[in-house]
Amino acid sequence: MSYRFRNFAILRHQTYIKKKNKNLKIHSMAFDIEMIKKVYKTMPERVDKAREIVGKPLTLSEKILYAHLWDGNPTTAFRRGKDYVDFAPDRIACQDATAQMALLQFMQAGKSKVAVPTTVHCDHLIQAKQGAVADLKRANETSNEVFEFLASVSNKYGIGFWKPGAGIIHQVVLENYAFPGGMMIGTDSHTVNAGGLGMVAIGVGGADAVDVMAGMAWELKFPKLIGVKLTGNLNGWTASKDVILKVAGILTVKGGTGAIVEYFGPGAKNLSCTGKGTICNMGAEIGATTSTFGYDDSMERFLRATDRAEIADEANKIREYLTGDPEVYENPEQYFDELIEIDLDTLRPHLNGPFTPDLATPVGELGVLAREKGWPIKVDWGLIGSCTNSSYEDLTRAASIAKQAVDKKIKAKSDFGINPGSEQIRYTAERDGILKVFEDLNATIFTNACGPCIGQWDRSDLKGDEKNTIVHSFNRNFSKRADGNPNTHAFVGSPEMVAAIAISGRLDFDPMNDYLINEDGEQIKLDEPRGIELPPQGFDVADAGYVEPVTDGSKVQVYVDPTSERLQLLDPFAPIGNTLRGAQLLIKAFGKCTTDHISMAGPWLRFRGHLDNISNNMLIGAVNAFNKKTNFVKNQLTGDYEGVPDVARAYKAKGIYSIVVGDHNYGEGSSREHAAMEPRHLGVAAVLVKSFARIHETNLKKQGMLGLTFANESDYDLVQEDDTINFLDLDQFAPDKPLTLEFVHNDGSRDVIKANHTYNLSQILWFKEGSALNLIKKENAA
Numbered sequence: 066m067s068y069r070f071r072n073f074a075i076l077r078h079q080t081y082i083k084k085k086n087k088n089l090k091i092h093s094m095a096f097d098i099e100m101i102k103k104v105y106k107t108m109p110e111r112v113d114k115a116r117e118i119v120g121k122p123l124t125l126s127e128k129i130l131y132a133h134l135w136d137g138n139p140t141t142a143f144r145r146g147k148d149y150v151d152f153a154p155d156r157i158a159c160q161d162a163t164a165q166m167a168l169l170q171f172m173q174a175g176k177s178k179v180a181v182p183t184t185v186h187c188d189h190l191i192q193a194k195q196g197a198v199a200d201l202k203r204a205n206e207t208s209n210e211v212f213e214f215l216a217s218v219s220n221k222y223g224i225g226f227w228k229p230g231a232g233i234i235h236q237v238v239l240e241n242y243a244f245p246g247g248m249m250i251g252t253d254s255h256t257v258n259a260g261g262l263g264m265v266a267i268g269v270g271g272a273d274a275v276d277v278m279a280g281m282a283w284e285l286k287f288p289k290l291i292g293v294k295l296t297g298n299l300n301g302w303t304a305s306k307d308v309i310l311k312v313a314g315i316l317t318v319k320g321g322t323g324a325i326v327e328y329f330g331p332g333a334k335n336l337s338c339t340g341k342g343t344i345c346n347m348g349a350e351i352g353a354t355t356s357t358f359g360y361d362d363s364m365e366r367f368l369r370a371t372d373r374a375e376i377a378d379e380a381n382k383i384r385e386y387l388t389g390d391p392e393v394y395e396n397p398e399q400y401f402d403e404l405i406e407i408d409l410d411t412l413r414p415h416l417n418g419p420f421t422p423d424l425a426t427p428v429g430e431l432g433v434l435a436r437e438k439g440w441p442i443k444v445d446w447g448l449i450g451s452c453t454n455s456s457y458e459d460l461t462r463a464a465s466i467a468k469q470a471v472d473k474k475i476k477a478k479s480d481f482g483i484n485p486g487s488e489q490i491r492y493t494a495e496r497d498g499i500l501k502v503f504e505d506l507n508a509t510i511f512t513n514a515c516g517p518c519i520g521q522w523d524r525s526d527l528k529g530d531e532k533n534t535i536v537h538s539f540n541r542n543f544s545k546r547a548d549g550n551p552n553t554h555a556f557v558g559s560p561e562m563v564a565a566i567a568i569s570g571r572l573d574f575d576p577m578n579d580y581l582i583n584e585d586g587e588q589i590k591l592d593e594p595r596g597i598e599l600p601p602q603g604f605d606v607a608d609a610g611y612v613e614p615v616t617d618g619s620k621v622q623v624y625v626d627p628t629s630e631r632l633q634l635l636d637p638f639a640p641i642g643n644t645l646r647g648a649q650l651l652i653k654a655f656g657k658c659t660t661d662h663i664s665m666a667g668p669w670l671r672f673r674g675h676l677d678n679i680s681n682n683m684l685i686g687a688v689n690a691f692n693k694k695t696n697f698v699k700n701q702l703t704g705d706y707e708g709v710p711d712v713a714r715a716y717k718a719k720g721i722y723s724i725v726v727g728d729h730n731y732g733e734g735s736s737r738e739h740a741a742m743e744p745r746h747l748g749v750a751a752v753l754v755k756s757f758a759r760i761h762e763t764n765l766k767k768q769g770m771l772g773l774t775f776a777n778e779s780d781y782d783l784v785q786e787d788d789t790i791n792f793l794d795l796d797q798f799a800p801d802k803p804l805t806l807e808f809v810h811n812d813g814s815r816d817v818i819k820a821n822h823t824y825n826l827s828q829i830l831w832f833k834e835g836s837a838l839n840l841i842k843k844e845n846a847a
């Protein structure tokens with residue numbers, strides 16, 4: 066029986082009851098308002114204390130961090146980028162693709178309920194093909210087992226459940242759960258989207274979320290702070306998206322690593338709340354821990370429009386605590402570790418790509434570059450939506466362009482796809498005739514879900530691996546991401562720019578200067594986009610798709626079929642131990658190695674709840690430095706070349722540990738802990754790279770592995786294909802003490818190198834116990 070029909074005591078939240086029965090005067094209430102009031106009650110005292118201890122005015126980021134210390138009132142001034150600090154986040158959000166592993170781990174922790182408000186959102190497992198109705202029906206059939214599992218675990222442990230079709234996690238969080246000054250973590254790297262509503266919201270691996278669900282502290286190295294001062298006003302074709310496209314161009318995909326990016330200045334106040342969300346969302350693409358904005362009128366408007374006047378009223382009472390101190394914003398260079406200034410008056414619209422989100426080119430200059438580089442000029446698809454850009458404002462701005470095409474008799478040259486961010490947005494946009502505008506241009510309205518953004522796209526217009534170009538308003542454009550085709554050149558832009566480019570069908574089109582020819586042969590220039598920040602008649606929705614858990618979940622059964630190919634209960638990992646010798650090099654990865662290369666999404670999303678099955682995608686996208694091929698590495702036992710998972714399994718079968726070597730920013734991208742659990746499951750003991758992306762490094766630590774960096778970067782070049790690796794001093798593994806590794810080459814020669822690490826004492830304990838989860842279980846049993 067499907068979870069939709071089961072007698073779950075489905076109590077729809079009062080907000081939605083109210084919306085359905087407009088005449089009934091039911092007091093609408095924000096989710097978890099008591100928790101929010103509690104945070105606001107202690108915030109002033111804690112912030113004042115922190116200011117005293119730090120001895121200077123505080124940024125917003127510091128206020129939120131110091132107000133969420135696990136130990137309560139601040140007593141120490143933490144060193145940015147150095148000290149590990151225990152925090153107490155207010156809430157957790159998980160999406161279906163990562164929640165499976167997170168909840169499978171939580172089920173082992175021995176708790177009866179989650180310790181902080183938590184939600185699960187079904188959004189990643191819905192493939193875009195024919196359009197919302199047919200696609201959602203198919204997803205409910207093909208992934209029923211997984212949705213059932215997530216629904217029942219949620220019900221059992223007191224977790225709010227958002228059904229498939231309810232929307233994309235980050236949009237639903239922004240509309241329902243985010244609140245100024247709050248701290249949340251989420252098992253998805255774009256959790257940072259909630260910074261648009263003034264939160265410190267951070268993407269983590271499932272094991273981190275499990276700590277907090279189990280009532281423990283959450284640890285993070287106290288971040289560095291990057292300030293971005295915005296002046297002026299957005300105008301013409303320039304959108305919020307262009308702010309982050311520009312910042313990405315400046316900072317690159319690793320420039321934000323270990324830092325919170327705090328936006329401020331008069332320009333920040335002029336941006337809408339959802340526009341701020343877009344900017345924070347793509348902060349994940351520069352590796353930032355998170356991004357945030359101070360509480361202002363735009364946030365207040367958004368809270369009131371989304372039925373959360375009560376939060377706005379509470380926030381107004383402590384307004385000055387929910388933004389940075391005035392002294393900080395007056396002399397930012399004294400308070401931030403790095404400062405960037407952007408003048409919105411002169412900012413130009415950008416398109417970033419292909420293959421990396423930081424390759425920023427102003428729109429008018431793209432034609433020359435594309436011709437020089439051989440990027441196809443013809444654009445096949447324009448995709449609008451995703452968690453990044455699917456607000457009411459985004460849709461209205463893009464629709465204002467689409468409408469001109471219809472009115473002025475211009476046929477769109479590319480196909481159009483729209484992914485609304487939530488059912489509330491979709492319902493409201495349909496009511497207000499916005500979706501109709503896109504439909505008039507023959508757009509396909511896909512489900513309120515991730516769809517093409519995560520490779521859940523059955524793209525029928527391509528036969529093979531043809532070279533082609535698409536433009537989208539998503540956030541990531543790594544190779545193969547949208548459709549699995551390595552030759553799809555994806556460019557990221559604002560929804561209105563995507564609309565204009567898709568209508569023209571050309572990557573070199575510059576709507577500010579170029580003309581289009583309509584059906585009557587006339588030259589037409591598109592007018593500048595116009596948007597509406599919030600729906601003039603208010604948001605509306607019939608069924609938002611929320612399922613409240615029962616109060617007592619002790620009787621709820623969670624069933625995992627032992628023969629399932631989609632779900633598998635977890636076995637604890639055995640500790641690697643303190644002697645590690647004779648390990649084999651599995652792969653020396655060359656160049657960019659994102660989590661998409663390590664554990665691809667798309668078709669593999671179906672195995673996200675089954676560790677052994679999903680391990681068959683381990684590192685199959687990584688390029689072997691010795692032959693520049695993917696999924697083709699030497700099996701040192703036989704001398705044959707095989708797929709990476711096969712070779713790893715061969716070593717594992719013989720009880721031999723293996724090692725992965727990589728380049729810079731290894732593990733960039735997603736929070737998916739599969740990228741760490743798969744190597745752990747297949748016997749990889751250590752990942753040694755030039756540098757790590759933050760979430761991935763933590764994920765490796767949590768799973769009881771060694772995540773190491775070359776003390777001397779050029780030692781990467783010493784690693785040879787047939788190497789055997791000995792760890793010479795693992796028995797002395799200690800904080801701040803590099804490890805010594807010996808690489809024994811095929812000809813018998815040896816290189817001894819130093820590898821740095823960032824493990825503190827408790828993280829070393831995770832390694833010793835085999836995983837962080839093993840430690841939780843042990844502590845719970847004691």
Ligand code: MIC
Pocket residue numbers: 162163189252253254255268519541666734735736737
């Ligand atoms: C993504 O955008 O890559 C994802 C899919 O949302 C991931 C999470 C995942 O891999 O499941 C993310 O960003 O963390």
Ligand code: SF4
Pocket residue numbers: 188189233234235253255451452453514515518519539540541
């Ligand atoms: Fe979904 Fe894409 Fe957003 Fe990730 S980035 S949550 S895949 S819409």
